[in-house]
Amino acid sequence: MAADTEEMINLIAPVLRIRLGGNERYPVVRFVEATDRDAVALSISQSMDETAVIEAAAKVLGSESGIETVHVEGIGAFEIDPVDEKSQGRVAGRVMIVTGAAQGFGLGIAQDLAKEGACVVLADINIDEAEKQAEALRKEYGSNRAKAVSMNVTDQASIQSAISETVKAFGGFDGFISNAGVVKAESVKTQPAKDFDFVTEVNYRGYFLCTQAASQILALQHKVCGDYSSDIIQINSKSGLVGSNRNGAYAGSKFGGIGLTQSFALELIEDGIKVNSICPGNFFDGPLWSDPDNGLFAQYLESGKIPGAKTIEDVKRAYESKVPMGRGCTTPDVMKAIYYLIEQKYETGQALPVSGGQVMLN
Numbered sequence: 603m604a605a606d607t608e609e610m611i612n613l614i615a616p617v618l619r620i621r622l623g624g625n626e627r628y629p630v631v632r633f634v635e636a637t638d639r640d641a642v643a644l645s646i647s648q649s650m651d652e653t654a655v656i657e658a659a660a661k662v663l664g665s666e667s668g669i670e671t672v673h674v675e676g677i678g679a680f681e682i683d684p685v686d687e688k689s690q691g692r693v694a695g696r697v698m699i700v701t702g703a704a705q706g707f708g709l710g711i712a713q714d715l716a717k718e719g720a721c722v723v724l725a726d727i728n729i730d731e732a733e734k735q736a737e738a739l740r741k742e743y744g745s746n747r748a749k750a751v752s753m754n755v756t757d758q759a760s761i762q763s764a765i766s767e768t769v770k771a772f773g774g775f776d777g778f779i780s781n782a783g784v785v786k787a788e789s790v791k792t793q794p795a796k797d798f799d800f801v802t803e804v805n806y807r808g809y810f811l812c813t814q815a816a817s818q819i820l821a822l823q824h825k826v827c828g829d830y831s832s833d834i835i836q837i838n839s840k841s842g843l844v845g846s847n848r849n850g851a852y853a854g855s856k857f858g859g860i861g862l863t864q865s866f867a868l869e870l871i872e873d874g875i876k877v878n879s880i881c882p883g884n885f886f887d888g889p890l891w892s893d894p895d896n897g898l899f900a901q902y903l904e905s906g907k908i909p910g911a912k913t914i915e916d917v918k919r920a921y922e923s924k925v926p927m928g929r930g931c932t933t934p935d936v937m938k939a940i941y942y943l944i945e946q947k948y949e950t951g952q953a954l955p956v957s958g959g960q961v962m963l964n
Contacts (some may be wrong), residue, residue, distance in 0.1 A: 631680050639681060699780050802854070820834070831874040860953045880954050927959055
């Protein structure tokens with residue numbers, strides 16, 4: 603598909619979706635090259651800017667009811683699946699993108715959002731596993747409730763492609779959960795610069811690139827309806843609030859992420875976009891910590907971060923003892939924070955700890 607055609611789809615579909623929705627519930631607007639449905643004609647030229655497209659759509663849609671499809675000559679058709687007013691859940695009728703969603707926290711977040719009524723997009727570099735998990739969600743909740751997209755958060759073209767796939771499938775989206783992250787733990791005296799660069803590239807630059815791409819669609823949707831608001835939520839870490847011994851690359855990338863969150867929040871609120879970070883404590887049961895070969899417990903044992911530790915279990919017990927509540931963070935803990943940030947309309951630019959008391963704000 604030509605780049606200019608894809609740009610027009612990314613412009614037209616979100617306009618239709620927001621114009622036909624309301625009360626924080628929106629129809630699925632699905633792009634197809636051809637359709638058998640009855641269609642309303644929308645006259646759009648490639649020279650038209652956002653304002654002109656919004657005005658043209660308002661004129662056509664305002665005089666029609668029960669629209670099944672909108673056809674744009676030279677572009678294709680946009681099939682409309684109406685808002686499901688009977689769907690239940692805290693995010694019913696919304697579309698949410700989650701990065702790093704093939705496993706761990708990201709998968710748990712996507713699963714819970716689907717349970718609470720959202721259409722979810724599982725974005726991951728591991729597209730095979732993401733598709734497997736998306737298929738499981740479709741079987742449980744419905745054929746249009748989950749989609750997998752390939753996304754490398756360090757690659758601008760990959761991110762844009764994933765955003766475009768989302769728009770073609772759903773017409774837009776309402777929340778972007780920037781969860782993808784990596785860690786390479788080692789002493790500053792010995793860590794290779796390439797490992798430092800890798801962590802920084804994924805955790806810091808990746809968050810910037812994802813926000814840059816996602817905000818384009820979210821801002822357009824706000825332009826269609828001034829009451830429309832959306833969310834970008836970064837899954838940060840308690841290591842974004844306090845330093846981490848022998849893990850400077852990770853902590854530095856997360857400290858930097860909070861700086862980005864605060865800066866993005868100041869800029870993007872004029873577009874109706876709230877930007878916040880969640881700073882979970884350690885997710886001990888996930889692969890980031892518990893993978894027997896590359897997990898943090900194994901890395902910390904090898905680097906000698908916990909004096910006297912002889913086994914991975916020794917390292918795990920040492921970390922559990924640091925948490926006043928005596929356990930690691932879980933997906934339900936993080937979900938409560940996500941729903942709070944989505945539902946709280948009067949908050950942006952925050953870094954919300956979910957650490958069992960391990961990190962307390964001053």
